[in-house]
Ligand code: SF4
């Protein structure tokens with residue numbers, strides 16, 4: 001792999017997805033779909049919000065929301081037939097649906113009316129007239145006035161209260177009086193006591209630009225062909241409602257549609273143009289009903305008291321899809337749903353010059369695929385983040401700094417620490433044990449024991465293949481290195497005569513599947529039985545499924561069986577099996593977003609205690625690092641004690657040592673290390689800094705060797721410390737040390753990627 | 760040489776000595792480079808061998824944050 005740094009002066013981009021591909025992904029997320037009640041309401045009144053406000057006791061805000069949505073909100077609240085209630089999902093969960101209209105009535109009763117007159121609006125030029133009193137025309141008149149058309153309302157009734165009584169006879173006296181007051185306050189000229197004969201209407205109509213008529217007036221005019229969508233009768237040039245629907249919600253909905261038509265007509269457009277979505281829709285929202293308890297409605301005697309309304313509103317479960325974010329620390333960290341994340345990632349990839357704000361997010365997703373299972377529609381952020389990474393690599397936008405350490409670690413595993421051997425004295429083998437880079441790094445003893453056991457008990461020869469399966473380069477989006485690695489492993493396997501690959505990590509199994517026939521060591525052990533050394537009564541454990549085993553029920557099951565044989569009493573986590581989260585190791589999340597990855601680890605360990613049993617060394621290591629008592633199942637089988645989690649240098653040393661031990665004890669080959677010609681002493685402080693700053697012991701040794709040869713260093717007169725430096729690859733490493741005879745004592749270390757020259 | 764603005768200036772104030780040449784470091788012109796961007800600075804340099812000293816605070820502070828900004832360009 002080419003480790004030259006990219007240039008920020010190369011301006012290359014490649015579209016991540018076509019418009020259609022983007023839309024296909026985005027449309028999977030239903031988070032922004034309306035709640036079922038809201039979708040069923042022709043007026044799209046946000047009933048979920050209303051219930052939320054009432055539950056919180058904020059009736060004034062609830063009332064204000066109603067009054068913003070419709071004129072004469074009290075009439076609607078009193079009379080609405082409430083299609084929302086029929087759509088409420090509670091009924092499906094064995095509970096009674098929430099009585100939204102009862103909450104509306106409570107909001108109108110207990111909420112304070114809006115104060116202030118609002119903004120002074122300029123009157124429109126076009127004028128409007130409404131003839132005849134019915135609920136539809138009353139609301140139309142208010143709608144048109146609200147839209148700032150100078151509007152005249154001609155009715156036969158003689159007063160506001162008579163008019164309200166005629167339009168909304170179902171109102172109680174108190175509400176009727178209030179609505180009459182509302183009517184009087186409208187910016188609407190009402191002409192009472194008009195005799196609405198056809199002749200008079202026709203004569204008056206001519207004086208206005210827009211007109212709307214009641215059903216009675218419409219038939220007097222001889223109408224009968226109003227358009228069912230626009231409510232416009234072109235011949236008579238009036239807006240009128242179709243005959244038949246006498247519902248209250250129907251009157252309000254018709255009035256709203258008539259208002260839209262009036263706008264179109266006023267603009268000289270056909271009334272059916274650009275109307276958008278109107279009326280009830282089917283919502284695709286998903287909501288988890290599993291936690292709903294079978295509550296019943298609070299009976300409404302008169303209007304709910306505040307307390308009653310709060311209890312009734314509190315039964316609303318606030319339908320919302322949060323399935324993905326509930327289980328994913330990455331989504332929680334960014335606080336956005338996949339649709340928004342996808343759009344932002346898509347845009348980020350398109351930026352030619354300037355800041356790429358989403359790089360951190362793209363690189364800190366664990367690529368674990370949990371979302372694709374928890375989401376009812378299979379939204380797959382892993383695919384999106386991985387495509388974005390590959391795209392960034394291809395266009396030279398991927399920072400080498402985020403992944404260089406991990407990539408070099410893979411190269412180390414498949415270079416210096418690589419080992420591929422059939423048994424001693426043989427070229428081919430029937431099986432090959434592939435423990436994986438992390439097992440060799442974190443628990444080399446378990447690997448050793450397992451290999452000894454497999455060799456002793458399997459017929460046909462068991463070879464060893466120490467290395468990395470290549471997933472690190474795959475996660476990093478480095479397709480070239482990944483295919484090189486696959487080629488290297490493929491050649492190794494073919495040299496061994498295509499043996500069956502025994503893996504100890506579900507991610508290796510998945511990655512190596514294309515290269516040969518893989519079987520998990522758990523399956524082998526179930527088959528040949530546990531070794532004699534295996535414990536029989538481990539006791540309670542919390543089992544963590546590996547994200548690499550998602551969709552692999554066979555492996556999940558085999559591990560449970562094996563744990564059962566070890567006497568483990570398994571406690572499952574909330575998200576187990578295919579729904580398991582990532583420990584924070586996956587996708588190299590920890591390199592790009594250490595805090596995000598720490599959140600993943602913490603989430604995976606939430607509400608657990610005691611022994612955490614894993615079957616992936618990545619999980620095993622991260623849980624131990626977070627302070628949990630964690631073991632890989634192989635460590636249990638072979639009784640390998642859990643030491644302190646190894647640091648980055650120790651992980652490398654462990655791999656080398658394991659290789660050396662195998663070569664020496666099985667093949668009788670002893671590789672001697674070239675001894676250093678100085679002694680190195682690294683203080684605890686320096687060790688901690690090396691971990692934190694990802695500086696390897698081998699880096700420090702190189703710096704000190706270079707100093708040893710050249711004598712180049714700076715002396716800090718105050719502290720007496722010497723400071724030496726060496727550029728290794730893309731990084732300059734600095735070591736602060738003291739010198740005593742042939743011993744260098746390292747006190748501090750640091751590094752930077754920038755180059756430095758004199759000018 | 761035309762006047763170039765220095766992004767960062769550190770004066771050794773006689774507190775640093777070149778181990779090899781045995782002379783005090785002096786404030787001198789240097790330049791940081793990363794991903795094809797250059798930042799002129801003034802740092803402690805050995806007047807004899809040209810060893811440029813990057814103090815720890817600078818490396819893990821300003822230098823690191825500029826690196827990060829450039830990495831997302
Ligand atoms: S689970 Fe997440 S991505 Fe899927 S529909 Fe729900 S909110 Fe959208």
Ligand code: SF4
Nearest residue numbers: 328366368369371381
């Ligand atoms: S971390 Fe896993 S669950 Fe979260 S977005 Fe990435 S792939 Fe999906």
